[in-house]
Every structure is written in structure tokens, then in C-alpha cells.
Amino acid sequence: MTLTDALDVLGLVFLLLGALLCLAAAIGLLRFPDLLTRMHAGTKPQVLGLLLVLVGVGLRSRSGLDVGMLLLIGVFQLLTIPAGSHMVGRAGFRTGQVAPTDIHPGRRDDPA
Amino acid sequence: MTLDLLEVVLTWLVGGLLAASAALTLVRITIGPSVLDRVIATDVLVSIVVCALGAYAALTDAWTTLPLLISLSLVGFLGSVAVARFVARDRDAPAPDPVPDRLEEES
Numbered sequence: 001m002t003l004t005d006a007l008d009v010l011g012l013v014f015l016l017l018g019a020l021l022c023l024a025a026a027i028g029l030l031r032f033p034d035l036l037t038r039m040h041a042g043t044k045p046q047v048l049g050l051l052l053v054l055v056g057v058g059l060r061s062r063s064g065l066d067v068g069m070l071l072l073i074g075v076f077q078l079l080t081i082p083a084g085s086h087m088v089g090r091a092g093f094r095t096g097q098v099a100p101t102d103i104h105p106g107r108r109d110d111p112a
Numbered sequence: 113m114t115l116d117l118l119e120v121v122l123t124w125l126v127g128g129l130l131a132a133s134a135a136l137t138l139v140r141i142t143i144g145p146s147v148l149d150r151v152i153a154t155d156v157l158v159s160i161v162v163c164a165l166g167a168y169a170a171l172t173d174a175w176t177t178l179p180l181l182i183s184l185s186l187v188g189f190l191g192s193v194a195v196a197r198f199v200a201r202d203r204d205a206p207a208p209d210p211v212p213d214r215l216e217e218e219s
Contacts, residue, residue, distance in 0.1 A: 005115055008119070009118060009119070009122075011170060012118075012119060012122040012123070012126070015126045015167050015170060015171075016122055016129070018163050018167075019126045019129035019130050019167070020129060022133040022156075022163055023129045023132060023133040023136075025133065025137075025156055026132070026133035026134070026135075026137045026156070027133075029136065029140045029152070029153055029156060030136050030140050035146070035148055035152070038140075038149060038152050042152045042155060045133075045156060045159045045160060045163060046155065049159065049163060050159055050162055050163060050166075053162075053163045053167060054166060056167075057166045057167075057169055057170040057178075060170040060171075061169075061170065061175060066175055066178060069179065069182060070178065073162075073178070073181045073182050073185045074185075076182065076185040076186050077162075080185065080186065080188065080189040081155075083189060083193065084155060084189030084190075084193050085155075087192065087193045087196040087197065088148055088152060088155075088192055088196045090196070090200065091195075091196035091197070091199045091200035094200040095199060095200055097146060
């Protein structure tokens with residue numbers, strides 16, 4: 001087994017880890033009861049799963065241009081995903097799908 | 113020889129896992145009780161598609177797929193932002209009682 005074969009297999013293992021995180025997110029989306037818990041499950045492939053897949057692609061590609069593009073993909077994903085998730089969470093709070101006691105535990109005694 | 117077999121097995125495993133997760137996410141998009149649940153599931157589906165395209169590029173040496181991934185990671189969040197802006201009201205608190213406007217005060 002040469003070095004390139006080892007890198008190819010290692011890249012495949014990273015791809016498999018990313019696919020496992022995608023599956024975990026899908027099961028969490030299906031099983032969790034609440035909007036915030038579904039958001040919590042859904043961020044797994046959006047950040048960690050995608051980064052693992054990109055590392056796997058980079059390990060199999062091993063060319064400078066492709067690795068640069070993979071870095072760009074990761075940076076753009078890390079920049080845009082929190083903005084969208086923030087908007088979705090705020091919309092959930094404003095439409096009353098998130099109880100205030102869910103995110104402010106001190107308010108639990110407050111009848112309002 | 114065993115290396116080729118390992119690669120084939122891992123390739124089918126990655127493809128099967130991604131297909132199963134996309135199918136489960138589609139179930140959530142279909143039955144999601146609110147619009148925001150569907151939006152979250154759609155975001156997850158976009159990232160699953162990005163993962164699948166990356167895996168396709170890595171497994172078949174189709175490196176011309178990577179600019180597509182850049183564009184998807186740039187504009188993939190715009191749909192959820194638009195739907196969230198459409199769904200939500202403008203204020204956190206419930207709307208206060210309407211203030212009587214100037215014409216009613218004068219009359």
C-alpha cells in the first residue's frame with residue numbers, strides 16, 4: 001500500500017463520517033419534537049458533516065486549485081449558515097413556536 | 113485487490129447513507145407541521161446535496177463539480193432567509209393597542 005492509496009482510503013473514511021452525520025441529522029429531524037431541537041439536529045451536516053466531506057475530497061484530490069476551492073466552500077458555508085439559521089430561529093420565536101421558558105430559564109416562574 | 117474491494121464497499125456505503133438521509137429529510141419536508149420545520153429540513157437537504165456532490169467529485173474524479181459547490185454554499189441560505197422574513201411578524205411582543213391617530217384626537 002503506497003501513500004496515495006492510504007490517502008484515498010482515508011478520504012473515503014472522511015466521506016463516510018460526513019455521510020453518517022447527514023444520516024444522524026435526518027433521523028434527528030424526523031424524531032425530535034420541537035423547532036429548536038430540530039434546528040439543533042439540522043446543523044450537524046451543515047457545518048461538521050460538510051467540513052468532513054470537504055476534507056475527504058481534499059485528501060482524494062491533492063491538487064492546489066481544488067484544495068483552494070474546498071477552502072472557499074467551507075468559508076462560505078461557515079459565513080452563510082449562521083445567518084440563515086438566525087433568521088429561522090427568530091422567525092420561530094416571533095411566530096410563537098418557541099416558548100420564552102425554553103430560552104430564558106429564569107422566566108419559568110413568571111406566569112406570563 | 114482488497115483495496116479495490118474496500119473502495120467499492122465504502123463508496124456504496126457513502127451513497128446509501130446519503131440517499132437514506134435525503135429520503136428521511138424529504139419525509140420531514142412533507143409532514144412538517146409548520147413552515148419553519150420545512151425550511152430547516154430544506155436547509156439540511158441542501159447541505160446533503162452539497163455533501164453528495166462533493167462525494168461524487170471525490171469518487172469519480174469529476175473535479176469540475178467544485179465550482180457548483182461554491183455557488184451552492186453561497187446562495188443556499190437565501191431561500192430560508194426569504195421564507196423566514198415572510199413568515200415572521202416585525203415585533204417580538206404582541207402588537208399593542210392601536211394609538212388613536214391625529215384626526216380622531218382633533219374631532
